[in-house]
Amino acid sequence: MEKSKGSVFTNGIIKENPVLVLVLGTCPTLATSTSVETGLGMGLAATAVLVCSNIVISLIRRFIPDKVRIPCFITVIAGFVTIVQMLLQAYVQPLYQALGLYLPLIVVNCIILGRAEMFASRNGPLDSALDGLGMGCGFTLTLCIMGTIREIIGTGAFLAGDWFGLAEGFKGIPLQGAFIPGMTIMTMVPGGFFAYAIVMAAVHYFTKDKKKIRKDFACAQCAAAGNCGTDDKVSDGMEGKEDEK
Amino acid sequence: MSHIGALVIIIISMVLVDNYPLAQFLGICPFLGVSSDLDSAKGMGIAVTFVMVLATAVTWPIQRLLLDPIGIGYLQTVVFILIIAALVQFVEMFLKKSIPGLYKSLGIFLPLITTNCAVLGVCISVIDDELKLVDSLFTAAGAGLGFWFALWIMAGVRSRLKDQSRIPEPFRGVPIVLITAAILSLAFMGFGGMFQ
Numbered sequence A: 001m002e003k004s005k006g007s008v009f010t011n012g013i014i015k016e017n018p019v020l021v022l023v024l025g026t027c028p029t030l031a032t033s034t035s036v037e038t039g040l041g042m043g044l045a046a047t048a049v050l051v052c053s054n055i056v057i058s059l060i061r062r063f064i065p066d067k068v069r070i071p072c073f074i075t076v077i078a079g080f081v082t083i084v085q086m087l088l089q090a091y092v093q094p095l096y097q098a099l100g101l102y103l104p105l106i107v108v109n110c111i112i113l114g115r116a117e118m119f120a121s122r123n124g125p126l127d128s129a130l131d132g133l134g135m136g137c138g139f140t141l142t143l144c145i146m147g148t149i150r151e152i153i154g155t156g157a158f159l160a161g162d163w164f165g166l167a168e169g170f171k172g173i174p175l176q177g178a179f180i181p182g183m184t185i186m187t188m189v190p191g192g193f194f195a196y197a198i199v200m201a202a203v204h205y206f207t208k209d210k211k212k213i214r215k216d217f218a219c220a221q222c223a224a225a226g227n228c229g230t231d232d233k234v235s236d237g238m239e240g241k242e243d244e245k
Numbered sequence B: 001m002s003h004i005g006a007l008v009i010i011i012i013s014m015v016l017v018d019n020y021p022l023a024q025f026l027g028i029c030p031f032l033g034v035s036s037d038l039d040s041a042k043g044m045g046i047a048v049t050f051v052m053v054l055a056t057a058v059t060w061p062i063q064r065l066l067l068d069p070i071g072i073g074y075l076q077t078v079v080f081i082l083i084i085a086a087l088v089q090f091v092e093m094f095l096k097k098s099i100p101g102l103y104k105s106l107g108i109f110l111p112l113i114t115t116n117c118a119v120l121g122v123c124i125s126v127i128d129d130e131l132k133l134v135d136s137l138f139t140a141a142g143a144g145l146g147f148w149f150a151l152w153i154m155a156g157v158r159s160r161l162k163d164q165s166r167i168p169e170p171f172r173g174v175p176i177v178l179i180t181a182a183i184l185s186l187a188f189m190g191f192g193g194m195f196q
Helices: A005-015 A026-032 A036-059 A066-091 A093-102 A104-108 A110-120 A125-155 A189-210 A223-227 A232-244 B002-017 B028-033 B038-067 B073-098 B100-113 B117-128 B133-159 B174-189
Strands: none
Touching: A005 A125, A026 A036, A026 A093, A026 A104, A026 A125, A026 A189, A026 B028, A036 A066, A036 A093, A036 A104, A036 A110, A036 A125, A066 A093, A066 A104, A066 A110, A066 B073, A093 A104, A093 B117, A104 A110, A104 B073, A104 B117, A110 A125, A125 A189, A189 B174, B002 B133, B028 B117, B028 B133, B028 B174, B038 B073, B038 B100, B038 B117, B038 B133, B073 B100, B073 B117, B117 B133, B133 B174
């Protein structure tokens, strides 16, 4: 089944948005969407890792024995995470500090391992790169949407921050007097859960007529799901893999 | 005696104040995914606590005695995730061979733990905070217990949410679980500032 390059790319942004439809990568989504700035930074870092690891895994997919594929994928991903980590530390110090612990934790972001398992290990490098780019854009877009909501309600300003040192002293677009003062709770932990719930409910509301399969929790996309036994989709996927060989 | 007191405080503050899923956004995937009933919450909680302590006990000496002295501390991420993956595999094999009863109840949760960011998170954060080995182990234990505690509360709430007919249609499924988590974490914010 040959899919067009465009649909491989847009698949990740809309139809299978990793955060809102597949419910993957929830930890970084909640933790780094306190403002558009950190959300965008996290999204771009994860996208870089996702694209690179997808390409490499797709290139070496014929040489990896099936039994040890998950450790192999993790090693490749961890390598790229380390590279991104060192690059950010060297050139974009403020972002490195803002992301903190969540930067090394990109390694265990289920989006990346999930795409390696579900897509890159079965498709060519070009398609895998596009898939990674699409998924990464979907992830970044969602982070920015949530960041916008949380930043506007939480601080009363929009696009504030010094943008990784590029726009120092930029105070953002103040909206304070316009409607409400900042509600700090939205930038804190409960606000993250609230914003996520609202955005996801909105997606459900707007897609309900289109008879899309609404997934519950995305165990199907998780690499370890074969052992979990919660979703029969996984076993289908595994069988598909056998057939291909 | 005061040292024992300090360790108790570490545990309590990791469970209540710095609760991983509800105050620090670590381990959210299993927190949302495996909290639909109390039995699996228990299994997952025990498995995560066990692996967290074990992983910290292995990764801490490796970082301090091997990676730091020869100056390759930057390999932390790669080394830690591989150690955790191998460790989980070994624990699974060990349980399968020696304690089949425990394997039956915990077995299905173990592979999921490799990609649980709470485990890697606790290993890295005890290194970042420059804690001593004993403090690190207690931090890991506290983090695991806190995860278990949060999962258990969540499973209790969700077992009463089974009938979703009164929930507005777009909020059914995942969003209502997130709203529940938001309210729970709001409650946990009340513990903030309990120490210091």
